[in-house]
Amino acid sequence: MKNLKKENGAITAITLVTVLFIVSFLISSYILVANKVKTQKEIINETRDVYESKSSMEEIYNSYFNNGNIIPICTPEQLLMIGSGQKNVNVNGRYYNFDNSENTIYMLMNDIRFKISDYKDKIPSGYWTPIGNNIKLKAKFEGKNHKISVIYGDNTIEYSDSNKYADIGNWKLSEDGNTVICGAMELKIGDYVNYASDKATYSSNKLTKDYTGNTNSSYNNSDLATESLNWRVLGVDANGCLTLISNKPTTNKTIRFEGATGYNNGVYILNDICKTLYSNTELGVTARSITIEDIEGGFSDTGITKRNEYTSGGSVRYGETNKTPYSGSKTYPVIYKKEEGSNIDGTPAEEKAIGGSEPYYGEDQLTSKPENKESDTATSNLTCTQTYYYFNSTPEEYCKNEKFYEMIFNTVSSYWLASRYVDCDSLYATFGLCDIGHDNLGGNRLFFSYGVGGYNDCFLRPAISLNSDIIVTKCEQEATGADTSHMHSLSKM
Numbered sequence: 492m493k494n495l496k497k498e499n500g501a502i503t504a505i506t507l508v509t510v511l512f513i514v515s516f517l518i519s520s521y522i523l524v525a526n527k528v529k530t531q532k533e534i535i536n537e538t539r540d541v542y543e544s545k546s547s548m549e550e551i552y553n554s555y556f557n558n559g560n561i562i563p564i565c566t567p568e569q570l571l572m573i574g575s576g577q578k579n580v581n582v583n584g585r586y587y588n589f590d591n592s593e594n595t596i597y598m599l600m601n602d603i604r605f606k607i608s609d610y611k612d613k614i615p616s617g618y619w620t621p622i623g624n625n626i627k628l629k630a631k632f633e634g635k636n637h638k639i640s641v642i643y644g645d646n647t648i649e650y651s652d653s654n655k656y657a658d659i660g661n662w663k664l665s666e667d668g669n670t671v672i673c674g675a676m677e678l679k680i681g682d683y684v685n686y687a688s689d690k691a692t693y694s695s696n697k698l699t700k701d702y703t704g705n706t707n708s709s710y711n712n713s714d715l716a717t718e719s720l721n722w723r724v725l726g727v728d729a730n731g732c733l734t735l736i737s738n739k740p741t742t743n744k745t746i747r748f749e750g751a752t753g754y755n756n757g758v759y760i761l762n763d764i765c766k767t768l769y770s771n772t773e774l775g776v777t778a779r780s781i782t783i784e785d786i787e788g789g790f791s792d793t794g795i796t797k798r799n800e801y802t803s804g805g806s807v808r809y810g811e812t813n814k815t816p817y818s819g820s821k822t823y824p825v826i827y828k829k830e831e832g833s834n835i836d837g838t839p840a841e842e843k844a845i846g847g848s849e850p851y852y853g854e855d856q857l858t859s860k861p862e863n864k865e866s867d868t869a870t871s872n873l874t875c876t877q878t879y880y881y882f883n884s885t886p887e888e889y890c891k892n893e894k895f896y897e898m899i900f901n902t903v904s905s906y907w908l909a910s911r912y913v914d915c916d917s918l919y920a921t922f923g924l925c926d927i928g929h930d931n932l933g934g935n936r937l938f939f940s941y942g943v944g945g946y947n948d949c950f951l952r953p954a955i956s957l958n959s960d961i962i963v964t965k966c967e968q969e970a971t972g973a974d975t976s977h978m979h980s981l982s983k984m
Contacts, residue, residue, distance in 0.1 A: 567605035595630040604640040623657025661731030668891025681894025683972030686722040688769040704752030732956035740906035740950040750944030751824035751865035761909040765953040780909035781952040782848040794889035801880035805917035813915040816872035820919035820941035832876025847911040879914035881933040900930040906952040
């Protein structure tokens with residue numbers, strides 16, 4: 492009887508435990524199922540919200556593909572892709588479209604340094620166009636004071652905010668005279684550049700006898716207009732500016748200068764005409780006439796030697812003064828008293844004497860006007876410095892570069908140089924303006940120290956000097972001038 496009661500108690504306990512286990516299991520299962528259903532419902536609701544909400548779609552997309560306006564640049568590869576139009580570029584786990592729109596900003600996140608030789612496939616020309624020189628880039632670029640260092644062989648060029656991430660600053664002529672160099676940029680002498688001057692007119696009222704000395708009514712009697720000219724790389728001036736020259740002299744009208752007035756004002760008039768007709772206001776470029784310094788800048792050592800060896804008819808060597816002062820023929824254009832190398836009655840030119848290619852003394856004015864006379868006569872004697880020389884059929888070996896020679900001496904017509912000269916004969920001095928006629932380098936005689944004037948007329952040869960705020964962008968083709976795609980481009984910084 493007792494055993495039976497014990498067994499019944501054990502069975503009851505087991506049954507209770509089993510029931511409790513089953514109830515617990517059912518409750519847990521219910522909770523899991525309920526949570527699962529809730530999770531599925533939430534997912535369904537969230538998915539529906541994603542598809543119904545445009546902003547949510549963009550948020551999800553932008554977590555992987557960022558098409559925002561600011562694109563970070565961290566590596567050379569990314570730098571070289573700026574503005575390329577390449578899509579879905581991975582930058583630090585996000586994807587960007589490297590477009591070239593005005594609304595896009597590329598931001599340099601760190602210093603970047605790379606060798607050009609490592610990226611020949613991306614830069615086949617061997618020259619990377621710096622961001623600041625790339626006029627095709629419409630997108631904005633912010634360097635945030637970081638540096639870009641580009642290694643060309645043994646030479647490293649650094650770009651930063653200080654140089655506007657561009658090849659700018661002083662240009663220099665290569666030792667062989669074949670190229671001009673600024674930073675990593677090299678242009679060939681004779682390359683064509685896409686420069687367009689403003690259209691203008693120069694009044695003939697500035698070309699009358701009072702200004703040019705001309706007494707022949709057949710000359711200087713009509714206005715001058717801007718001619719359509721192409722422009723080529725000539726060299727580098729004394730200030731480190733890139734010099735361009737028109738591909739040919741002007742062809743519409745010649746300018747005639749005569750007498751002491753022509754000598755006094757010739758340099759000013761030539762520069763003033765070119766400034767009026769061939770400047771570019773938008774670029775801030777002021778045109779001028781070509782000078783003897785422009786020509787000599789392209790001379791070889793042989794050319795310079797031949798210039799220095801030139802001896803006048805009075806046996807006065809270039810750069811030297813006449814040993815016997817002129818006591819009979821001692822009249823001179825008034826500007827000569829202010830020029831380097833002059834000596835009037837034993838008194839040399841003042842300390843701030845002007846060179847033969849400088850148009851003014853004192854203020855900006857035509858030189859014959861302040862003293863109301865064209866010429867003056869020394870009291871006792873006149874001493875002059877020989878600055879004239881003549882090359883007949885100038886040999887090509889006198890120039891460093893074949894293209895330079897071709898541009899300067901292979902011309903059909905004669906053109907003025909905005910440079911004065913003095914030629915010392917044995918009994919008198921001749922005052923004139925330099926010119927180039929075909930392949931001859933010399934000058935035209937305008938005044939003799941015995942008081943008589945001469946005259947001549949030539950065409951113009953405009954030139955421009957580009958300051959460091961003008962950015963040059965190399966063309967991808969050879970700069971032959973065949974069309975604008977074969978010309979280097981200019982833009983204002």
